Amino acid sequence: MLTQQVIRRAAEAALEEDAPYGDITVETTIPAEETGTARLVSRETGVMSGIGVFATAFTTLDPDIEVTALVRDGERFEAGQTLAEVSGRMRDLLTAERVALNFTQRMCGIATMTAAFVDRVDAIYRDCADTNDRANTNDRESTAPVRTPRTFARTRIADTRKTTPGLRPFEKYAVTCGGGHNHRYGLSDAVMVKDNHLAALAAAGLDMAGAIRHIRERVGHTTHIEVEVDRLDQIPAALAGGADTIMLDNFSLADTARGVDLIDGRAIVEASGNMTLDRVAAVAATGVDVISVGALTHSVRSIDLGLDM
The missing domain is CATH 3.90.1170.20 (Quinolinate phosphoribosyl transferase, N-terminal domain)
Structure with a gap:
């Protein structure tokens, strides 16, 4: 890198x-x-x-x-x-x-900028711990709304491929300096199936589950497969196909929480789309594993x- x-x-x-x-x-x-x-x-x-x-x-x-x-x-x-x-x-x-x-x-x-996003997410866990401490002191059950992700100890902030041409190694390294994590480095690193890919496979007669299985048969056994969904009703098919990561694209907070429940630890849950400092803590509190933020590199x-x- x-x-x-x-x-x-x-x-x-x-x-x-x-x-x-x-x-x-x-x-x-x-x-x-x-x-x-x-x-x-x-x-x-x-x-x-x-x-x-x-x-x-x-x-x-x-x-x-x-x-x-x-x-x-x-x-x-x-x-x-x-x-x-x-x-x-x-x-x-x-x-x-x-x-x-x-x-x-x-x-x-x-x-x-990355550190600002990471700080907002980390704050919800501190607040949750403080609430639990107060609840234990008062011998009451905590009502903290924060849900811990299934895969990682805390929700991760990650970058995207929306980088300046020629400067990707520098920009992705800078994200890690701010406490964030790198998404795939480029198109050669992992499979990421979006709506246009699914449309092309659908034209060949493959539904989402079939498309993921089709891809799995053609890549190495260590290759990670991520699938982007924009509706809750797509999640069962993504799970049936064996996706490693399911990206919830532009979901509302309520639907993000429902998506986490539907996936139930069977895949890494990534949230993406319209991520701002004002919104990121609430998204993390739904229990997603990763939040990808294009603004870290394209709007800094x-x-x-x-x-x-």
């Missing part, structure tokens, strides 16, 4: 895009021998992701540049905090500055970082 080779190739391409024939501004304003130090400073709170990518943007241009990371990926930071220090020739620091910031600001934005706002010389 996000290997050093992938990072370096991306950094080289970005530097080539930004300065294909050199940086004429620094070449005409900064003496070649001048050196200096810059600090990566956050202008707002966030979660770090891509500190290694930040460093590689500089060292790809000049291996002699020294980068000292002061915050690790996955750590939270405050506004005004120094996140890293960079030392070397001023021309190289200024030339690589924007490339380094572009990668890191976006990755931090994804990690920060970059964190404001600056490089102060």
Whole structure:
């Protein structure tokens, strides 16, 4: 996924895009021998992701540049905090500055948004535990409405394939820095059957259950099969076909809870569609195993970082 080779190739391409024939501004304003130090400073709170990518943007241009990371990926930071220090020739620091910031600001934005979703979900379990503690203290039965998922200890927040072309390794890594989980990396990783696939198979005379069995016969025994449903009455057929994961697409909260009951632990339950910070806790409380959120990568706002010389 996000290997050093992938990072370096991306950094080289970005530097080539930004300065294909050199940086004429620094070449005409900064003496070649001048050196200096810059600090990566956050202008707002966030979660770090891509500190290694930040460093590689500089060292790809000049291996002699020294980068000292002061915050690790996955750590939270405050506004005004120094996140890293960079030392070397001023021309190289200024030339690589924007490339380094572009990668890191976006990755931090994804990690920060992911952490916000994870925090909302985690809060329902803390609230549930507090309710249970109070109930036990008062010798009463707890009435907490939160249902624990069958597959995992807590409902997982996951990304989707709605990523920026060419930047998927960076964006999916950033999701994990924020405490989220990765969905399938690409089309080669797992089977995911949606309505258009089912329509094509239906034209060949296969219903949903038959379609899933048809797929199962043609893939390796370790291949995971996920099926998207948009109605409750499709769930029995998905179960009969042997789906490993059933995605409840754009279900209401009431229907999501009914879907969890119908599946009853016989498949992983994923909820997707219209996931916002305001809604995600209520969806998690229905007991789904996974909530996939496309906004983590397709609608994220970059964190404001600056490089102060």
